[in-house]
Amino acid sequence: MLPIVLLTACVKELPVAPQTETPLFEKGDVPIAVKASLPDGWERMTKAASDIPNITSASQLYSDGVGVYAYYTAGQPFTSIKRAGYTVTSGGETYNPFGVVLFNRKFAHNGTAWANSGVDEFWPMTEGENLTFFAYAPYEQWKNSVQTDTTRYDVPFVEISTDNYIASDMSVAELENQKDILWGTNTSGLTHKNVSKSQDHYSSGQVDMHFRHAMAKVGFEILSSLAGETISFTATGSSEAKQGETVTTDGDPAIEDKVPTTAGVTRGDYERYTSRSGSTWSGYTYTFSDGSTSDYPYRRPYTATRTFSQDRVYKRTETEEYLQTETGNISRQGTRYMIEEVAFKGFNRKGVLLLDNAVAYEPTWLDTERFSGSTPEYVVNSGNVLATALRAVQPAMMAANPGLYTGVRSTAIDLMDGYFLYAIPREATASDKISVSLKYKIAAIEGTSRGSRTRTYTISRSRDITSTRSYSETKVVYRYANNSGAGNFPAANTISTDEFEFSDSHTFTNETWGTERPGTWTGWTTVEESEWTLSPNETNPSYTVSYPGGTVTLDGSIVTSLIGGYEYTIRLVMAGSTLELLVAPNPWNLTDTDFDYSANENEPIQKLDYDASTIDYVEGGEVFINNRVARFSFLLGAGRYNAWQARFVGSPGAFGFTDEHGEFLRDGDNNILTTLRGDIDPEQMNNLYIKAQHIPASVTSRATLRLYYLDPSGKATVALNLVDDYNEWTLVQNVN
Numbered sequence: 001m002l003p004i005v006l007l008t009a010c011v012k013e014l015p016v017a018p019q020t021e022t023p024l025f026e027k028g029d030v031p032i033a034v035k036a037s038l039p040d041g042w043e044r045m046t047k048a049a050s051d052i053p054n055i056t057s058a059s060q061l062y063s064d065g066v067g068v069y070a071y072y073t074a075g076q077p078f079t080s081i082k083r084a085g086y087t088v089t090s091g092g093e094t095y096n097p098f099g100v101v102l103f104n105r106k107f108a109h110n111g112t113a114w115a116n117s118g119v120d121e122f123w124p125m126t127e128g129e130n131l132t133f134f135a136y137a138p139y140e141q142w143k144n145s146v147q148t149d150t151t152r153y154d155v156p157f158v159e160i161s162t163d164n165y166i167a168s169d170m171s172v173a174e175l176e177n178q179k180d181i182l183w184g185t186n187t188s189g190l191t192h193k194n195v196s197k198s199q200d201h202y203s204s205g206q207v208d209m210h211f212r213h214a215m216a217k218v219g220f221e222i223l224s225s226l227a228g229e230t231i232s233f234t235a236t237g238s239s240e241a242k243q244g245e246t247v248t249t250d251g252d253p254a255i256e257d258k259v260p261t262t263a264g265v266t267r268g269d270y271e272r273y274t275s276r277s278g279s280t281w282s283g284y285t286y287t288f289s290d291g292s293t294s295d296y297p298y299r300r301p302y303t304a305t306r307t308f309s310q311d312r313v314y315k316r317t318e319t320e321e322y323l324q325t326e327t328g329n330i331s332r333q334g335t336r337y338m339i340e341e342v343a344f345k346g347f348n349r350k351g352v353l354l355l356d357n358a359v360a361y362e363p364t365w366l367d368t369e370r371f372s373g374s375t376p377e378y379v380v381n382s383g384n385v386l387a388t389a390l391r392a393v394q395p396a397m398m399a400a401n402p403g404l405y406t407g408v409r410s411t412a413i414d415l416m417d418g419y420f421l422y423a424i425p426r427e428a429t430a431s432d433k434i435s436v437s438l439k440y441k442i443a444a445i446e447g448t449s450r451g452s453r454t455r456t457y458t459i460s461r462s463r464d465i466t467s468t469r470s471y472s473e474t475k476v477v478y479r480y481a482n483n484s485g486a487g488n489f490p491a492a493n494t495i496s497t498d499e500f501e502f503s504d505s506h507t508f509t510n511e512t513w514g515t516e517r518p519g520t521w522t523g524w525t526t527v528e529e530s531e532w533t534l535s536p537n538e539t540n541p542s543y544t545v546s547y548p549g550g551t552v553t554l555d556g557s558i559v560t561s562l563i564g565g566y567e568y569t570i571r572l573v574m575a576g577s578t579l580e581l582l583v584a585p586n587p588w589n590l591t592d593t594d595f596d597y598s599a600n601e602n603e604p605i606q607k608l609d610y611d612a613s614t615i616d617y618v619e620g621g622e623v624f625i626n627n628r629v630a631r632f633s634f635l636l637g638a639g640r641y642n643a644w645q646a647r648f649v650g651s652p653g654a655f656g657f658t659d660e661h662g663e664f665l666r667d668g669d670n671n672i673l674t675t676l677r678g679d680i681d682p683e684q685m686n687n688l689y690i691k692a693q694h695i696p697a698s699v700t701s702r703a704t705l706r707l708y709y710l711d712p713s714g715k716a717t718v719a720l721n722l723v724d725d726y727n728e729w730t731l732v733q734n735v736n
Contacts, residue, residue: 064138065108080154135184161350184209189361216562224574229334278308336407338392343376346434348424363564395545403536447543554579602639621726641709654701
């Protein structure tokens with residue numbers, strides 16, 4: 001959130017233990033080591049300004065480091081940071097000061113490896129004695145904010161607040177001073193609890209901390225199809241310039257024969273070989289087989305040859321790209337939608353992040369609290385980060401810069417010009433929404449200017465390159481004499497095929513390839529042509545601009561939860577007298593398909609429901625499937641959307657779709673499917689078969705079963721109206 005103000009509560013310090021206390025455990029000789037990493041895919045950044053401290057790679061943690069707490073609990077499971085091992089009593093409460101093995105200790109990367117910033121601490125010597133670890137990052141940003149007030153929580157925590165944020169001043173400085181916060185887990189997405197060096201995973205003494213984003217990341221876009229501006233262009237001159245040239249070959253990579261690069265021509269693998277053609281055997285010549293000057297008494301060798309030729313051919317293609325520019329007169333007439341301000345309400349003002357999460361991969365936020373009153377939390381306008389193209393500037397300024405202040409378009413524009421919010425996660429209900437108030441003006445523009453437009457096009461031509469090899473093939477044949485007389489042998493060059501007694505294997509010689517022979521180029525053909533783009537460099541403008549209707553206000557709201565570790569794009573769609581809000585949620589640490597939410601326009605003939613015989617039980621909006629194969633069914637009517645999609649939100653990797661026999665459905669890479677699509681057919685019942693991916697389960701997992709409508713362009717809207725009583729079903733697999 002912006003900027004994040006930390007409320008430092010009064011921390012209850014653990015009492016200092018007498019120095020004569022017996023050490024809590026016998027230390028072994030293996031030091032505690034911590035390695036910090038990020039899950040795969042965190043390099044994905046869709047809406048980050050470069051100077052916002054958005055942690056996306058492990059190298060960004062190197063210098064700031066990570067903070068680590070470790071607590072000893074002997075052979076008992078961890079329950080609280082104030083109850084472990086030996087105890088002392090102070091003020092009527094019992095504590096264990098010796099239970100703290102690491103207290104807010106920094107581990108940083110020294111260029112070679114992760115290293116402890118203080119003195120080494122060691123794993124217990126005794127097998128089965130447990131340590132529990134909590135961690136956060138980056139250390140330097142949050143080291144003074146982590147609390148261990150045991151009167152409030154049993155684990156370390158961070159309290160984050162936006163109490164002092166001025167909503168109307170969403171400045172660049174405030175946005176760039178946001179703080180990313182991450183918390184550490186094991187590979188299963190949970191805290192490293194009750195672990196000992198004797199366990200295989202920790203036998204090296206190293207604790208692998210996988211850091212995950214705890215905040216939600218929110219960006220904003222706006223679009224509309226309402227603008228009625230007509231633009232015409234009359235060309236008075238044109239030019240073109242070659243932008244690039246490429247040379248390609250259409251060859252067969254299985255053929256290894258190459259031709260060296262000469263005269264700047266890029267050679268490729270040969271695409272094909274022609275059939276081999278050759279002469280008949282000729283030139284039988286008698287030779288002395290043993291190198292002597294005498295013949296064998298009963299047989300004589302004869303050598304024959306024949307020649308062959310063969311072509312190999314590849315195709316060379318040349319492609320050239322040209323930039324075509326036309327200068328001329330630009331005429332504009334019509335309306336533009338220009339934004340004065342956009343105000344948002346419904347975000348959290350504070351919350352407490354526990355460094356211990358109960359649900360795999362999801363941060364635990366407690367004591368969250370909304371803003372109160374009528375003042376908006378966040379206001380985007382021309383005084384802060386509203387995108388320049390959208391600003392409702394003075395008419396004279398727009399008239400002088402018609403290509404700069406273009407207004408809302410039918411394609412989405414980033415409302416905040418690349419910036420985003422870190423938001424404290426929130427759970428939404430039908431009565432607790434994010435609301436938006438949009439103020440805009442309709443600009444009437446008319447006039448002409450000088451300007452230009454551009455487009456690119458590519459042309460291509462090709463030809464065959466041929467080279468020929470000639471080689472000879474030899475063989476040796478033997479002829480036996482009918483008697484010992486030499487005169488019974490045939491004379492040289494007189495042996496015919498039917499006189500062969502036998503022959504040895506063939507020998508090939510002179511297989512070198514000759515000079516290449518380029519064929520004739522084909523004619524240049526246009527292979528790709530882009531649309532004309534009107535350049536913004538209009539000169540000598542003669543436009544009149546006015547705002548005849550004054551300021552118009554549109555209001556909209558959306559029921560959407562903001563989950564920690566996810567990024568969201570809230571899209572404002574101006575649709576006549578209404579404002580539709582769409583939101584595209586994506587796991588921050590995983591590449592995923594974008595989806596939008598909005599009102600529903602297809603009639604559900606049958607609500608989404610579960611087959612009671614395939615589940616364990618239902619409690620509230622939660623469906624407990626545990627180790628069962630659950631079946632959900634729904635039937636959709638006709639309307640705006642022509643397809644549906646089902647997907648799990650939360651607990652990545654916990655659930656998957658199966659066939660009716662419980663066999664997981666998989667993609668081409670053998671990954672279990674967590675997304676399904678189908679066509680909307682009012683006559684066809686849709687069944688979803690769902691099973692937990694991990695049996696047995698070491699943790700309790702929850703995931704929302706979310707359904708979307710898809711239109712022909714691929715845009716989607718969440719289908720909240722498919723579920724009675726609750727917006728969506730939550731699937732639960734209990735630890736077992």
